[in-house]
Amino acid sequence: MTYPDRDPRPVDRPTEAMRPVGEPVHHEEVVERGDDRVRTVRVVCAVIDVVCWVFAIVLAVHIFLVIAGANPANGFAQVIESWSAGVSLGLRNLFTPANDALRTLLNDGLAAILWLVIGALLTHLITRLALPDGERRAWYRRTVR
Secondary structure, eight states, X not given: OOOXXXXXXXXXXXXXXOOOTTOOOEXXXXXXXXXXXXXXXXXXXXXXXXXXXXXXXXXXXXXXXHHHTOOTTSHHHHHHHHHHHHTSTTOTTXXXXXXXXXXXXXXXXXXXXXXXXXXXXXXXXXXXXXSOGGGSSOOEEEEEO
């Protein structure tokens, strides 16, 4: 049973959700800065992140192919082998265990981790040096009214 005369919702908006009296209204907004320098720095950092992640993924795929025993004469395996050789940071013969899978895991795994660390350090330094103090991390703002 409903009592229309006791319903606190406005008559013209009967489905409107009620909030308790005295509770503050929270508004959330995404703050977009118009500064070209901020936008440029963020794009550069995004490109660096993507490139470093792609290099790490290529190395991880090469590790998987070697451990899984993929056919080295296959075209895809050859492409991944040549790409991973190019981005291995000269670490291909750092560790030399007798097992080929373990050697690949150690050498290419270290190179993949280093690519992720290099990307994180570069983006941190670029952001730290190129952006003013207030522009570094403020993309989201919550206000209470």
